[in-house]
Amino acid sequence: MPTLFQLKDVGFEYEGIPALDGLSLDMAEGESIAVLGANGSGKSTLLRILDALCFSSRGSVFFRGQSLTQELFRQDGYAISFRRQVALVFQNPDAQLFNPTVFDEVAFGPLQLRRPREQVLAKVAATLELLKIAHLRDRPPYRLSGGEKKRVALASVIVLEPEVLLLDEPTAALDPRSQSQIIDLIQEWKGAAKTVITATNQLEIVEDIASRVVVLEEGRVAASGGPAEILSNQELLLRANLVHAHRHSHGTYVHSHPHMHSHSKHKH
Amino acid sequence: MSRQGFIASTTVGFARALSRALMSEEIAREHGLLQALDPRVRLLGLFALILAVTLAHRLTVVLALFLVALLIAVLSKVSIETLAKRVLLVALVFTGIIALPAVFVTPGDPIATLPGGVQVSRQGLAAAVLLIARVVTAVTFATLSMLCTEWTHVLKALNSFRLPRELTAMLAMTHRYVFLLVEIAGQMLESRQSRTVGRLSGAEQRRMAARTAGVLLSKSVALSNDVYLAMQSRGFQGEFYILRDFRMKPLDYAGLFAFLCASIVAIWMGR
Amino acid sequence: MHIPDGYLSPSTCVTLYGGAVAGWYAALKRVKRALLNRAVPLISVFAAFAFVVMMFNLPLPGSTTGHAVGVTIAAIVLGPSGAILALSIALAIQALFFGDGGITTLGANCFNMAIVGSLVGYGTYRLIAAGAKIESNRRIAAAAIAGYLAINASALVAGIELGIQPLLFHDSAGVPLYAPYPLHIALPAMMIGHLTFAGMAEAVISAGLVAYLQAADPGLLLYTSGVVTNRAESPALAPVAGTSARRLRLEVALLMLLTPLGILAAGKAWSEWSPVEFAVAGSQAQVAAAATMPAAATPAGMQRLASLWTAPFPAYAPAFVKSAAFGYLLSAMFGVGILLSLSLLAQQYMERRRAARFSR
Numbered sequence: 100m101p102t103l104f105q106l107k108d109v110g111f112e113y114e115g116i117p118a119l120d121g122l123s124l125d126m127a128e129g130e131s132i133a134v135l136g137a138n139g140s141g142k143s144t145l146l147r148i149l150d151a152l153c154f155s156s157r158g159s160v161f162f163r164g165q166s167l168t169q170e171l172f173r174q175d176g177y178a179i180s181f182r183r184q185v186a187l188v189f190q191n192p193d194a195q196l197f198n199p200t201v202f203d204e205v206a207f208g209p210l211q212l213r214r215p216r217e218q219v220l221a222k223v224a225a226t227l228e229l230l231k232i233a234h235l236r237d238r239p240p241y242r243l244s245g246g247e248k249k250r251v252a253l254a255s256v257i258v259l260e261p262e263v264l265l266l267d268e269p270t271a272a273l274d275p276r277s278q279s280q281i282i283d284l285i286q287e288w289k290g291a292a293k294t295v296i297t298a299t300n301q302l303e304i305v306e307d308i309a310s311r312v313v314v315l316e317e318g319r320v321a322a323s324g325g326p327a328e329i330l331s332n333q334e335l336l337l338r339a340n341l342v343h344a345h346r347h348s349h350g351t352y353v354h355s356h357p358h359m360h361s362h363s364k365h366k367h
Numbered sequence: 368m369s370r371q372g373f374i375a376s377t378t379v380g381f382a383r384a385l386s387r388a389l390m391s392e393e394i395a396r397e398h399g400l401l402q403a404l405d406p407r408v409r410l411l412g413l414f415a416l417i418l419a420v421t422l423a424h425r426l427t428v429v430l431a432l433f434l435v436a437l438l439i440a441v442l443s444k445v446s447i448e449t450l451a452k453r454v455l456l457v458a459l460v461f462t463g464i465i466a467l468p469a470v471f472v473t474p475g476d477p478i479a480t481l482p483g484g485v486q487v488s489r490q491g492l493a494a495a496v497l498l499i500a501r502v503v504t505a506v507t508f509a510t511l512s513m514l515c516t517e518w519t520h521v522l523k524a525l526n527s528f529r530l531p532r533e534l535t536a537m538l539a540m541t542h543r544y545v546f547l548l549v550e551i552a553g554q555m556l557e558s559r560q561s562r563t564v565g566r567l568s569g570a571e572q573r574r575m576a577a578r579t580a581g582v583l584l585s586k587s588v589a590l591s592n593d594v595y596l597a598m599q600s601r602g603f604q605g606e607f608y609i610l611r612d613f614r615m616k617p618l619d620y621a622g623l624f625a626f627l628c629a630s631i632v633a634i635w636m637g638r
Numbered sequence: 639m640h641i642p643d644g645y646l647s648p649s650t651c652v653t654l655y656g657g658a659v660a661g662w663y664a665a666l667k668r669v670k671r672a673l674l675n676r677a678v679p680l681i682s683v684f685a686a687f688a689f690v691v692m693m694f695n696l697p698l699p700g701s702t703t704g705h706a707v708g709v710t711i712a713a714i715v716l717g718p719s720g721a722i723l724a725l726s727i728a729l730a731i732q733a734l735f736f737g738d739g740g741i742t743t744l745g746a747n748c749f750n751m752a753i754v755g756s757l758v759g760y761g762t763y764r765l766i767a768a769g770a771k772i773e774s775n776r777r778i779a780a781a782a783i784a785g786y787l788a789i790n791a792s793a794l795v796a797g798i799e800l801g802i803q804p805l806l807f808h809d810s811a812g813v814p815l816y817a818p819y820p821l822h823i824a825l826p827a828m829m830i831g832h833l834t835f836a837g838m839a840e841a842v843i844s845a846g847l848v849a850y851l852q853a854a855d856p857g858l859l860l861y862t863s864g865v866v867t868n869r870a871e872s873p874a875l876a877p878v879a880g881t882s883a884r885r886l887r888l889e890v891a892l893l894m895l896l897t898p899l900g901i902l903a904a905g906k907a908w909s910e911w912s913p914v915e916f917a918v919a920g921s922q923a924q925v926a927a928a929a930t931m932p933a934a935a936t937p938a939g940m941q942r943l944a945s946l947w948t949a950p951f952p953a954y955a956p957a958f959v960k961s962a963a964f965g966y967l968l969s970a971m972f973g974v975g976i977l978l979s980l981s982l983l984a985q986q987y988m989e990r991r992r993a994a995r996f997s998r
Binding site: 147150175179183186187189191207208212219239 | 518519522539540542543546547550590593594596598599600601602603604606608609610
């Protein structure tokens with residue numbers, strides 16, 4: 100499979116604090132990757148770098164052999180084609196749903212890509228059907244539930260038919276049914292040979308959504324491998340702050356062992 | 368009011384704003400006279416009538432327009448009770464209070480003398496009544512227009528009136544995020560409320576208000592940055608595109624004609 | 639301070655809409671140049687923030703409550719142009735969607751609160767906080783004073799607009815057609831409420847927010863701090879060297895100086911519709927004189943200024959121009975315009991002094 104993304108020694112600071120520090124990573128087309136890391140490890144920043152929303156201060160980022168720089172995106176031509184190919188679903192759906200209605204939201208992307216009117220209407224209708232949110236068409240975003248917002252957010256990027264999907268904590272703060280709906284969608288994309296890169300710290304969904312796992316620690320890659328291999332490496336997971344040692348007592352006997360549980364209840 | 372405390376009275380205000388918004392969405396979906404018209408005709412027509420109200424020099428014309436407003440309300444399935452609650456209670460009472468002193472203070476021909484030597488002048492009475500009638504009628508028309516039109520249609524109408532796209536985009540986005548920020552602020556205040564034992568002094572309440580506003584401010588700016596990235600991610604490069612899908616039907620032309628006629632007649636009669 | 643429909647005559651509304659549109663146009667141009675594509679999301683979310691702040695029922699000293707407007711903190715964080723837009727949008731949403739405040743008077747309300755408020759608030763803040771460090775207490779005091787002055791300036795302008803209505807717009811029998819109170823009643827009535835509660839509320843919120851930002855998010859204070867930084871260092875809002883609000887203030891100062899002439903001209907044009915204009919002119923002067931009898935005594939200072947204006951008018955000018963009330967109107971409007979011009983000059987002087995100090 101040809102290389103899709105190539106990151107070489109990428110560094111990125113936000114207000115003086117390094118978010119990424121010497122990160123190197125290669126991703127092939129059609130891969131499904133889970134990027135694991137505690138909060139602050141640089142997951143969101145990595146996705147934004149991949150979506151060319153931020154540009155590294157050090158190192159280089161290549162997409163299909165093209166170096167992604169700020170100057171490149173100032174010109175119209177490349178930016179439009181890139182934005183269609185690569186899509187990012189934000190962690191905070193309220194940031195992504197900025198239009199007055201669901202319909203307007205899903206139509207925003209195609210309109211920005213200057214698609215003709217009939218095509219926009221057709222695509223939006225089809226995408227709403229696909230994600231089973233056609234009945235929410237005229238709803239304003241502040242009257243949607245958490246799960247509905249996530250589906251609208253997904254619809255707003257899927258309508259562009261991207262080849263690469265970047266998902267930032269797609270199942271965080273969702274009820275179990277919505278969670279499994281999202282996971283089903285991701286599995287469908289895997290099957291359709293799209294490249295899916297999911298940032299998460301919910302270890303229990305990793306095996307369902309990825310064939311490769313990358314662990315981030317302090318802004319760089321700490322490990323990369325198959326799900327089984329990574330998830331069984333307790334020491335690594337502890338060090339990367341993905342699991343924690345939990346002390347509990349049985350009567351008078353106290354012991355501690357690492358265990359993992361979902362951190363999805365935490366809002367970030 | 369201050370007996371309720373800052374948190375309680377502010378959250379009540381939040382809830383009222385939200386319920387108002389929801390109510391107008393319901394009425395906008397009814398099948399009444401105004402709802403059947405193109406939103407642009409609705410807005411232009413009602414604005415023409417508000418203009419007539421403002422231009423009128425005669426009380427009779429203003430009152431006639433008020434009756435027209437009530438008629439339109441009934442035909443548009445807006446209950447008089449709803450209208451009364453929103454308009455009469457606020458506009459009537461408020462304007463009445465403001466206008467009352469004018470009865471005694473405006474110079475002119477005295478028509479009555481109250482004990483204490485205070486004179487009621489004819490001009491003062493006329494001015495007060497005219498002001499009240501004008502304000503109530505104008506507010507009725509504005510409320511009707513608001514209750515019967517979905518917000519997204521208001522935006523689309525403004526777009527077709529050639530308002531700069533950035534301004535309509537700002538109106539749309541502001542409206543969308545008002546509800547989110549109200550929710551966030553409400554949650555912040557509620558959690559403060561549950562952690563507060565006993566009553567806070569005025570100074571403590573002020574500090575809390577400032578801190579709540581401060582957190583809201585930081586979150587707002589951070590949110591706007593994320594929104595900007597989200598817009599860019601889907602191809603935004605500075606232009607706002609809209610789908611035009613308003614088409615005028617014969618009914619709309621008839622409605623527009625009717626509104627304009629009524630307005631012109633009222634302006635003529637009221638000058 | 640939101641003026642509902644029916645209180646201002648159509649010609650007043652049109653004139654103030656004209657002033658407001660000019661302000662919006664200038665502000666939009668500046669904001670687009672400074673913020674580029676970030677303008678829409680930033681101004682929108684800030685407008686939503688201002689909207690929410692307007693809903694806070696603030697407890698004030700003396701067991702009362704008041705509402706702030708948020709225009710001052712908007713000017714401190716976004717600069718005057720951003721504040722003009724953000725507050726105008728918040729006011730528009732209030733009027734169009736929630737029905738608070740009139741639609742014919744939206745231009746007037748935006749002019750009073752968003753435009754005059756932003757400029758006075760910004761100018762005062764910059765003047766008092768000039769040269770102070772981001773964390774200094776002087777900035778907090780500057781914000782409080784700026785907020786207080788901004789609200790009272792807005793109230794002053796609104797009071798003037800309301801107060802000239804009975805003078806300019808009445809029928810042949812002398813019945814005021816719109817707001818019925820002349821200047822010497824309308825102005826004190828407006829100002830009392832704002833010199834006390836509303837001004838205090840705005841001062842409290844502005845100062846409180848600046849104090850909060852100093853501790854939690856000082857980057858947001860950089861834009862109007864007079865410190866020019868590299869765009870990359872403050873990603874939230876980066877001041878761009880060279881965009882000064884000076885020209886904007888000059889333009890609006892000119893506008894303020896010209897507005898009373900506009901209202902006068904419009905008023906004259908409207909009163910020309912009725913054939914009894916000049917017959918009424920004489921009784922108008924009588925009305926104005928008679929109106930000084932009950933209620934509040936006219937501020938002595940205003941009376942002195944008024945005589946300045948009525949004196950130079952030649953004998954053949956229409957009688958209403960000579961009346962005392964017009965003098966108040968003109969002096970008040972020119973007063974605000976002069977205040978703005980003075981603040982411009984003061985800022986220029988301060989900057990020249992600072993530049994001289996650094997060049998040594």
